[in-house]
Amino acid sequence: DTEVTQTPKHLVMGMTNKKSLKCEQHMGHRAMYWYKQKAKKPPELMFVYSYEKLSINESVPSRFSPECPNSSLLNLHLHALQPEDSALYLCASSQSERAGYTFGSGTRLTVV
Amino acid sequence: GQQVMQIPQYQHVQEGEDFTTYCNSSTTLSNIQWYKQRPGGHPVFLIQLVKSGEVKKQKRLTFQFGEAKKNSSLHITATQTTDVGTYFCAGPFYGGATNKLIFGTGTLLAVQP
Numbered sequence: 001d002t003e004v005t006q007t008p009k010h011l012v013m014g015m016t017n018k019k020s021l022k023c024e025q026h027m028g029h030r031a032m033y034w035y036k037q038k039a040k041k042p043p044e045l046m047f048v049y050s051y052e053k054l055s056i057n058e059s060v061p062s063r064f065s066p067e068c069p070n071s072s073l074l075n076l077h078l079h080a081l082q083p084e085d086s087a088l089y090l091c092a093s094s095q096s097e098r099a100g101y102t103f104g105s106g107t108r109l110t111v112v
Numbered sequence: 113g114q115q116v117m118q119i120p121q122y123q124h125v126q127e128g129e130d131f132t133t134y135c136n137s138s139t140t141l142s143n144i145q146w147y148k149q150r151p152g153g154h155p156v157f158l159i160q161l162v163k164s165g166e167v168k169k170q171k172r173l174t175f176q177f178g179e180a181k182k183n184s185s186l187h188i189t190a191t192q193t194t195d196v197g198t199y200f201c202a203g204p205f206y207g208g209a210t211n212k213l214i215f216g217t218g219t220l221l222a223v224q225p
């Protein structure tokens with residue numbers, strides 16, 4: 001299995017909702033990442049997990065809360081989002097911090 | 113700050129023409145990675161360059177890492193419509209506990225049949 005699977009593919013949520021994005025990989029990769037991508041822009045790093053521990057938080061607002069339940073799963077919990085948080089949320093994994101990343105197909109999030 | 117700039121921002125070519133995108137980092141990099149993102153898709157890893165002056169080829173694609181390890185280029189020979197997409201370079205920057213991969217600004221390639 002050489003894929004990173006993200007669910008859901010699309011999500012529309014209100015500003016008072018709570019939702020979660022899920023990411024799964026079975027490649028044995030020990031580093032996992034969340035990126036945010038706005039239209040016509042490069043992916044922006046949000047969080048890095050290394051060996052299931054949060055190692056980088058790029059000053060992301062607390063309304064985004066990551067979680068790594070085990071080495072194969074990565075969640076992103078969303079609460080009280082703003083319309084400007086609408087974007088493509090990409091999960092990625094890599095064998096090490098020096099290796100190429102495998103990205104999931106992303107969750108396209110719309111906050112209304 | 114940590115910046116990776118790419119030029120051009122956008123390139124439109126006729127099918128069969130060559131294409132080059134250039135990538136420049138604000139600091140020396142231990143390696144440079146290249147990704148392709150098709151319209152509506154997600155980034156797909158193409159290649160990693162590690163050594164100063166390194167050149168690697170993948171069929172019609174040629175990747176080069178500069179001698180000072182601060183710049184890189186991707187050249188596509190005889191473009192095809194399947195080459196359409198945004199090409200990103202990306203470099204690792206020190207993030208404290210671990211490195212973080214910062215993406216360049218990207219070059220969008222349009223190929224007219």
